[in-house]
Amino acid sequence: MHINELMQFLLTGLTLGGIYALIALGFVTIYTVTGHINFTQGEFVMLGALITASMVKGGTGLWAAIIASILLVGLFGALFERAVIYPARNSPVVTVIIITIGFSVAVRGVALLIWGTQSYPLPSFSSGEPLYVLGATMNKQSVWVLCLSLLAVSLLFAFFERTVMGKALKACAINRVAARLMGISPQRMSLFCFTLSAMLGALAGIVITPTTTATYDMGLMLGLKGFVAAVLGGLTSTTGAVLGGFLLGILEAMGAGLISSGYKDAISFLILLLVLLKRPEGLLGKPDGKRV
Template sequence: MSEILQYLLSGITAGAIYAVIALGFTMLYNATELVNFAQGEFVMLGSLGLFSLLSALGWPLWAAFPAVTLLVGLLGVVLERLAIRPVKKPEPIALIIITVGASIFLRGLAMLVWGKDPHSVPGFGAGAPIRIGGAAIMPQSLWILAVVALLMAGLHLFTKRTLTGKAMEACAINRNGAWILGIPSDRMVLLAFAMSAALGGIGGIIISPITMAAYDMGTMLGLKGFCAAMLGGLGSHWGAAVGGLLLGVLESLGVGLVSSGIKDAIAFLILLVILMARPSGILGQKAATRF
C-alpha cells in the first residue's frame, strides 16, 4: 500500500504540471478555437528563462518568477502579432501548421542560446521529504500543488468576477455577437495568447527543479498537456485540471506497476481511448459548462 500511495503522490505532482499546460491550451482554444502546438516550447522557455535569471544573473526567486512569466506571455503576443494575425485566410489547418513551425523555430533558437546540455535549477523549498503513510513527498511538490491551486482560483475569479474575463467568455461563446456588442474581439484574442503562453511559462518554471531545463523538454510536455486537455474536455478549465491530474496518476501507476518503458505511451493510449469513447472529454461542453 505504501508503494501505491507513493505512485499516487508522484502522479499528482506530475498531473498538476500537465494541468497547467492543459490550461494554456484551453485558454487559447476558448477564445480562438485554435490548438497551439507551440505551447510546449513556452514551457521550455519558462524553464530555461528561470535558469538564466536564477543561476546566471543571480535574481531571487520572488523576482525571477513573475519576470519569466511576463516575458513568456509577451512572446505569446509576438506569436499572435507576427505569425497568426497576418494570415489572410485563417483556415484551421493553416494556423496549426504555423504553430508547429513556431515550435520548431523556438526549439532551434533555444538550442543556439542555451546549448544542448540540460541545466540544473535549484528547488523552491529546502527541507527533508514529508512522510505521509509510508510514502514521501518533496517540498517542491507542495510548491507545485500550491501554484496550481492559486492559478485555478485566480482563473475562476478572472472569468467570473472581472469585465475582461466576462468579455473573453462572450467572445468564446459567439465572437461575432461579442463584436456587435462592442467587445474588442481582437484584443481578447491577443490577451488569450498572452495568458496561454504565460501559463505555459509557469508550467516550465515549476517543473524545472524536478526535470532540469533543456531545449528539447517542451515537445513531450506540450503533447502530454494537450492529451490532458482532451481527456478533461478541451474548452473546460475544470476539465483541464481533472484531465491533468488523472493523466499524471495513471502514468505514475503504469510506470510503477507495469514498466517505465510505457511512460510516454500511456498519454497517447488514453488519448486514443477518449477520442473513440467520448470525443468531448470527461468534462467537455456536453457534460459541463465552461469554467
C-alpha cells in the same frame, strides 16, 4: 502491493498532474476563445524554464527570476500572437495548427542555438526534509508544484467567473458575433489569451525544473501531455482541463509504477487515442455540443 506504494504513485501523479493542468489550461483558454489549437504551448513551458534557470545561474534571485521569466514569456506570447497568429487569423483552422507546429520547431531550434543541449538545473524553491504523507514521501518541490498550480487555477477561475474581462472572454467564446456587437474585439481577446497561456506555460516549466532540470527540447513532450490533458477534459472546459491534467498525471504515475516507467509516455498517448476514438468530446464535454 503496499498501500504506501500506491500512495507514493498517487502523490507523484498529483505533482505531474498539476503541471499538465497548467499546460492544458493554456490550450483550453486559446481554443475556446479563438478556436485555434496552439502547439507552441510547449515552447512557452521550455522558455519559462530555461530563462529562469539562466537568470538564476547568472546570479538573479530565484523569485525575481521566476517573475521576470513569466513576464518575458508572456510578452513573447503576445508578440507571437501579433506576428504569427494575427496575420493568419482568417486562414482555416488546420493552417493555423500547422503554423503553430512550425513555429514551435523554430523556437526549439533557436533555443538549441542559445542554450545548447545541456540541461540546466534550478534549486528547489525551499530546502528541508521531505514530508511524509500516509507513509509516502513528498519532497518540498512537489508541494510547491501542487500549491502553485492550484493557486494559478483558482486565480484563473476567479478571473473567468468574477471579472468583467473574464465574462467578455467567455462571451467571445460562446457567441463571437454577438460579442463583437457588444464592442468586444476578438483580436484583443486573442492577444490576451495568448499572453495568458504563455504565462501559464512558463509557470509550469519553472515549477517542474527543480525536479527534472530544463533542456531546449523539454517543451515537445510537456506540450503534448498538456494537449492530451486538455482533450481528456473536452478542450473547451477549464474544469475539464484541470481534471484531465490530474487524471493524466495519476494514470501515468500509476502506469509507470505498476507496469514499467518505460511505458509512461506510451500510456499518455494511448489515452489520447482512446479518447479521440471513443469519446472525442472528452470526459466532461457534451456529445455534438457546440464549441463554447
